[in-house]
Amino acid sequence: MTTQQLHEQILLKKSFLCVGLDPDLSKIPSHLLETEDPIFEFNKAIIDATHDLAVGYKPNTAFFEAYGIKGWMSLQKTINYINENFPEIFTIADAKRGDIGNTSSMYAKAFFEDLNFDSVTVAPYMGKDSVEPFLAFENKHTIMLALTSNEGAFDFQTLTTNGKELYKQVLETSKTWKNSHNLMYVVGATKAEYFADIRKIVPDSFLLVPGIGAQGGSLSEVCKYGMNDQVGLLVNSARAIIYASKGTDFAEKAREEALKVQKEMEEIIRLNFQV
């Protein structure tokens, strides 16, 4: 999917919501545990209930890898289900990969070719040659960690080296890499006060923003400082939506929570884009 197509979907659905698919067997409704593939059945029900309200889904691979081969099969079934039934939806493998060049190439093949995700999250720590193999895939997107939503973001990312905070250096340097037009960035919703500075460095890039909902970030603050003239945001919420209920009504309740976020986004789009 191109960024232009993603932008069109945002305006069409009046939403820039990305639903995080972080299935945890200890949290999903107990009646699903009797099925052959509880994780897939859970994801499928969430997707069926929310696909008209969201423009993206972000399975975090940790929640699949934790269950070994069965988990990987659930991940494959989940991405295939989205691609076959809702090809207009942007998909993100939240895997936070990155390694020496030949290894990164294999990670890129795994997520872009084998699993056919639109994008994958990547850590910048190993630098240019660890990220460029992902960027070589046209119409696939590499979402690099810039300023993350957790407290530990302050351990390294905001430290000043050579007169500049590390996350700013990461943003600036990455713009010089080959095929940098395929880059997007992760910025946590809990760091809303940093968005204005980030937009000065990457005014046109899409930002993936986790941290509203369970982590307490503010959607309106993120939009105030982080939105660009193309919207330019994909705001992720996982637990607050997918675990809204532990009962047989979990999908219905997930929809209600997703609808609340979508309505807030619709109003923000209406006020800023006259649509």
Ligand SMILES: O=c1ccn([C@@H]2O[C@H](COP(=O)(O)O)[C@@H](O)[C@H]2O)c(=O)[nH]1
């Ligand atoms: O900075 C980051 C990067 C990634 N995440 C991931 O996003 C979701 C957030 O889930 P919630 O339940 O909505 O808190 C999860 O998969 C994280 O691993 C992040 O939170 N912050």
